[in-house]
Amino acid sequence: MLTAFCISSKRGEILFASLFEPSLTKAIFHPFLTELSSSPHGDPPPAFAKDGQNYVYVFRDDLYWVCAVGKGSFLEQCGHLLITESLSQLHRVCSVLCGALTQHSIMANTTLITEVVQETMNGGILQLQTADKLQSHIYSSVVAAKESSAVSAAPGLLYVDVVEKVWASVASGGTVIRAEVTGSILARCFLPGNPNLTLTLNTQLLTTSQEGFNTGTRMSEVEFGSGVDVGSGDGGRQLSVMTLPGQEMNIVRYTLSPDHPHLLPFTITASSHSLTPSDSELRLKLTSNTGMGTVAPQVTFRTVAPATTAAVMSRTSGPRDQAVHFSPDNKAITWTISQFPGGSYAQAFIRLVDSGGNAVVESGELEFEVSRWVCSGVRVESVKLTPSVNNLNKWVRYLTTSDSVSLRLT
Template identity: 25%
Template sequence: LSAQVLICRNYMGNMDMNEIDHFMPILMKREEDAEMTPVVSHGSAHFMWIKHSNLYCIHLTNSAHSTVYHKVCFLQVFKEYFKELEEESIRDNFVTVYELMDEVMDFGFPQTTDSKILQEYITQQGHKLEVGAPRPPATVTNAVSWRSEGIKYRKNEVFMDVIESVNLLVSASGSVLRSEIVGSIKLKVVLSGMPELRLGLNDKVLFEITGREKSKTVELEDVKFHQCVRLSRFENDRTISFIPPDGESELMSYRLNTTVKPLIWIESVIEKFSHSRVEIKVKARSQFKSRSTANNVSILVPVPSDADSPKFKTSTGSAKWMPEKNVVQWNIKSFPGGKEYIMRAHFGLPSVESDELEAKRPITVNFEIPYFTVSGIQVRYLKIIEKSGYQALPWVRYITQSGGENRHMEIDPYTNRPSQTHTINGRLFLNTRS
């Protein structure tokens, strides 16, 4: 394995750039010894690296205490500029890449990393020199650096997505052992001028301050805001006031310790027969009210890799074998609340007594439930104030989806022991107009 330096910049002038020749041999040796780490060293030179596609982004430093932030900055900016970050896009945009490297970093330290600001004066057609002294764009020096002056739209709108990821840990008996909701509020702003927005949530602390009814509130924890939010005002009276960036951005993130029950409960058992045959029985039960319906439900049931001769029987929907993934996929287009369905899958299994039968791969459930929320968070109002007094439409959408660790314990389908986990991946949509 060989590597060629595509592009580089020595910011501080204190490193021998020939040190890069030692990187690939060291990395190959680490890979052979199964000792891969994000930092490798050669003498006093330290290589902090990230691999993206067929590219290595390497930060060469003589300090072992540097951070990976430098590489992450560049990768994110390059991806937003070139869409597909690969060798060809780097070669086709050498001039732009060097300009970005000079603007993003100042003497080796991150400076301007917002691609919206960078695109104001670095284009993919190259930087155009102007007569006279160079002048940075207003967004670099302005107090509202995340938004440009003079933005105009014919139709003014704000689209707000309240997105929540639900993490569940449930015992085999059905009791919730751990429940957590990690949320974020994302904006798509199509507004003229320099508007001020004020967002009101059913925040428990706010309701306690104002002495309002507390029954329908949520307790936000670990709240993090975009730099546009006036933190002092939020700390004083919990008002979320801000001048938003143009286009798409994440306004805030938060966490809720709210107990959530599994919306679709799965039970699964396996029965062994003579002549190397098995039957997998999966029962799915919706645990939400009958007025709601889960759409596009997909239940993925793992089977051993040597299974063959599949036969299926379902009380609703259809099942198919996906041998490339070693799973049975049970699809249910519409799953009303309070219903229960069953799927049976028969397989030939030459090595029925093999260890693979004890596999610990999870059963996965994907679904969408329209007009349904889990946590109870609500956008009470979204006010738009702009000096010209134009009318603007705010739109709010609630989305609940699975978290990375969204799983609960269930009966192991291969051993009938309560040690198998399965994952619930849900997407729930609610569209409202404020």
């Protein structure tokens, strides 16, 4: 029935693979990854065939959970819904056993996930299972993310993280053609016992439209974590859950509505000018939209110079820690800015030697990580524990990272 299973990142990196036939290798998933990379306007259908292979997948937690299906009449008889449901169930089981599912947690828990896959797929034959039924058959322990010695030695810490990832395609004038922002509110409590955690947000996490004028955040998908209670006394802005000492808890996952005004953390403008008949200059200006008090530890812009470019010369203005690198082999230009303060801007003037006086650079990719700011505007207004704890250090952190942000420059 099933010949192989894998978990892949959005960038096409296989994080985990299980092969149910001895003759197979991870190369069986190459057509699937190729199809992902060649679908710029959206993911392929949940079930499709390519290069003689049949694939069924679901997308959860920014990861692709993929099955390769053996040739035969299975899909014709049963369709792909059974496999889709089994993959969703596998995701739920791994989420319960491992906590928050990230690329790091997947790679750190490959042994445990291998056991889960062996139990739920049984060499390629689907088995319907739940976490409580599987628990007695799992012998591996969860490998948690490593904490610093200061954190592990201090039991009076509570972390609440609001983390968002951005996928966007932006036109040359800065207009957002398409954007997708997915976010999570995560909590980790280093306290004895199981106190109840209550978070009060600045907005309701709803997918339904509200009557009248509404300036709140609009969501297309909202999924609350296991055991999370959504209170009604404060307009649905209060979320409560029982803490688990040292374990990361997923409070809620959400996706911004496509019609929500997307404010991206950066805007880039570009222009090209002829310097000589053989050389042109690329001028880039990167502006931070995140406001004072925020900082981007590192921002990287990558583009490709015209094929005839022999070398580049550059100068920058703005933040101190900037660098422009050029790779003659693939003509790649990389502009890196470290410790980019919110509300400021940086400029790069890049001379493209032997590119041709009228040469232009058409597009590029922007990678970033921004602290103390999220695109959605979701904020945690208060954090309470019941029963209350004295001398508790509460940290609420905000982080926005890029998944794939492509920019047209001309």
